[in-house]
Amino acid sequence: MTIVRTAAAAAEVARAFAALKVERDRVESRTMREMFAADPSRFSRLSLEVDGLLLDYSKNRLDAQTLVALLGLARAAEVESHRDSMFACERINVTENRAVLHVALRAPKDATFMLDGVNVVDEVQSVLEAMTDFAEGIRSGAIAGTGGAFTDVVNIGIGGSDLGPAMVTRALSPYHDGPRLHFVSNVDGAHIHDTIAGLNPATTLFLVASKTFTTIETMTNAATARRWIVDALGEAAVGAHFAAMSTALDKVAAFGIDVKRAFGFWDWVGGRYSVWSAIGLPVMIAIGAKDFRSFLAGGHAMDVHFRDTPLDRNLPVILGLVGIWNRNVLGFPAKAVLPYDQRLLRFAAYLQQLDMESNGKRVTLDGSAVTQQTGPLVWGEPGTNGQHAFYQLLHQGTDVIPADFLVAATPHEADDVHHHLLLANCFAQTEALMRGRTTDEARAELAAEGKAPAEVERLAPHKTFPGNRPTNTILYRLLDPFTLGRLIALYEHTVFVQGAIWGIDSFDQWGVELGKQLATQLLPMVEGKTSPDTRDASTAGLIRAVPRIRG
Numbered sequence: 001m002t003i004v005r006t007a008a009a010a011a012e013v014a015r016a017f018a019a020l021k022v023e024r025d026r027v028e029s030r031t032m033r034e035m036f037a038a039d040p041s042r043f044s045r046l047s048l049e050v051d052g053l054l055l056d057y058s059k060n061r062l063d064a065q066t067l068v069a070l071l072g073l074a075r076a077a078e079v080e081s082h083r084d085s086m087f088a089c090e091r092i093n094v095t096e097n098r099a100v101l102h103v104a105l106r107a108p109k110d111a112t113f114m115l116d117g118v119n120v121v122d123e124v125q126s127v128l129e130a131m132t133d134f135a136e137g138i139r140s141g142a143i144a145g146t147g148g149a150f151t152d153v154v155n156i157g158i159g160g161s162d163l164g165p166a167m168v169t170r171a172l173s174p175y176h177d178g179p180r181l182h183f184v185s186n187v188d189g190a191h192i193h194d195t196i197a198g199l200n201p202a203t204t205l206f207l208v209a210s211k212t213f214t215t216i217e218t219m220t221n222a223a224t225a226r227r228w229i230v231d232a233l234g235e236a237a238v239g240a241h242f243a244a245m246s247t248a249l250d251k252v253a254a255f256g257i258d259v260k261r262a263f264g265f266w267d268w269v270g271g272r273y274s275v276w277s278a279i280g281l282p283v284m285i286a287i288g289a290k291d292f293r294s295f296l297a298g299g300h301a302m303d304v305h306f307r308d309t310p311l312d313r314n315l316p317v318i319l320g321l322v323g324i325w326n327r328n329v330l331g332f333p334a335k336a337v338l339p340y341d342q343r344l345l346r347f348a349a350y351l352q353q354l355d356m357e358s359n360g361k362r363v364t365l366d367g368s369a370v371t372q373q374t375g376p377l378v379w380g381e382p383g384t385n386g387q388h389a390f391y392q393l394l395h396q397g398t399d400v401i402p403a404d405f406l407v408a409a410t411p412h413e414a415d416d417v418h419h420h421l422l423l424a425n426c427f428a429q430t431e432a433l434m435r436g437r438t439t440d441e442a443r444a445e446l447a448a449e450g451k452a453p454a455e456v457e458r459l460a461p462h463k464t465f466p467g468n469r470p471t472n473t474i475l476y477r478l479l480d481p482f483t484l485g486r487l488i489a490l491y492e493h494t495v496f497v498q499g500a501i502w503g504i505d506s507f508d509q510w511g512v513e514l515g516k517q518l519a520t521q522l523l524p525m526v527e528g529k530t531s532p533d534t535r536d537a538s539t540a541g542l543i544r545a546v547p548r549i550r551g
């Protein structure tokens with residue numbers, strides 16, 4: 001199919017958006033509270049349960065008729081054929097002329113994804129086998145450091161070469177029975193310094209993770225780690241203490257890492273989609289190959305669901321369309337991700353890269369300006385902690401911030417006391433955001449507390465909650481490797497659906513380049529080797545201020 005939208009297709013999409021604006025005027029005449037009161041079947045109509053994964057989107061400012069209009073938009077934007085193009089290995093990343101095949105990374109061994117005459121699944125499986133030998137060797141101690149079995153593994157990478165494995169490792173801590181894992185990403189020397197401070201070089205393994213193997217932060221941290229090993233153990237120890245994951249295996253060899261310890265992947269794996277590839281090696285070392293395969297199988301299960309399920313029962317399609325409704329039709333610029341699952345501590349940070357790097361775009365595939373707002377600001381922290389920090393703004397601030405709540409039905413811990421409280425808090429927040437508290441209700445509560453009438457009037461506005469604030473709730477059985485794989489793939493495909501509707505390239509990230517280029521230009525000025533006179537007054541002033549303030 002044509003990936004770039006034709007004028008006729010663009011007109012269809014514009015018509016579908018126009019229909020949604022009309023729909024907004026109809027729906028906005030009632031609050032969610034009123035809609036729940038009027039329709040006892042609202043939850044069953046506006047929720048989807050697929051194999052123990054429940055998406056409740058009924059606490060949004062929409063109804064079943066809105067969904068029909070949203071599905072019309074998905075059809076006008078040809079979401080299904082875009083999806084099929086991805087699965088058919090077409091080069092849908094048009095600005096880099098690349099296929100987008102992270103789905104092949106989690107496909108079963110007998111699957112076929114033909115790219116340029118090669119079934120990439122065969123290559124994927126052979127790297128997975130090499131990773132398995134290495135990871136299991138580390139875990140058993142058969143592959144050891146110069147001082148014996150590895151006690152600590154340090155992943156050096158940034159962006160997609162850090163966030164995925166760091167988030168997943170933390171999420172799956174109940175399955176972690178391998179050596180301790182650490183993640184170093186920031187070029188700030190504090191990060192590697194603080195990480196290696198307590199480690200024994202003779203039992204520490206460094207994994208240098210970089211798709212391009214040129215990223216300055218990673219190369220700088222890797223060089224520092226190399227020096228630390230050489231200083232402690234001598235040059236000959238480097239081979240035993242380093243391994244790498246990259247698409248640029250020639251550069252890995254040039255760094256001095258043995259090719260037998262280099263695990264490859266391919267240009268059709270975007271950095272933010274790479275946790276399923278060799279970049280997942282630290283996860284495999286932590287939880288073992290069997291659980292890592294289960295994580296991949298969870299991703300694959302969501303791929304099959306996304307690929308084969310009609311739009312109106314398709315989880316990523318529905319979640320994507322609700323996001324479009326909130327972003328483009330209701331005009332909300334941000335979205336909070338609020339896992340009621342402490343082990344998903346890094347989930348929002350992970351989704352920030354996935355969503356904001358994929359859909360933070362201002363031109364469509366043909367280079368023309370987008371006609372709709374694109375990706376929202378994504379942010380969040382786990383509940384219940386967030387409740388005691390920023391939820392005030394969610395409830396009573398002047399902006400409406402739609403939020404996704406995620407929670408497991410089952411904890412890993414035997415103690416239900418904690419988990420019942422966690423669930424009650426999660427559901428209470430979405431209820432409060434939906435219902436709010438009217439001024440009359442606030443007055444009644446204050447009066448019931450025995451406040452004098454003047455005091456009731458004085459305090460009532462402060463105790464009023466507008467409500468009608470949209471949330472999704474995702475309820476899953478247990479945060480195990482399979483479920484986590486499904487959850488990540490759910491969000492990946494949600495981002496895909498939205499990118500397809502906006503007609504943008506969700507798989508490039510040119511927006512990160514300019515800052516990198518300028519950093520390269522500014523480095524000699526910061527080092528004092530060249531003059532900053534050519535820069536704007538602020539930048540030059542800041543560079544000159546450093547030695548003065550440094551003293």
Ligand SMILES: O=P(O)(O)OC[C@H]1O[C@H](O)[C@H](O)[C@@H](O)[C@@H]1O
Nearest residue numbers: 159160161210211212215271512
């Ligand atoms: O894996 P690397 O090539 O080192 O790239 C690491 C990261 O840096 C880049 O600037 C991109 O913005 C990210 O998409 C990428 O994940």
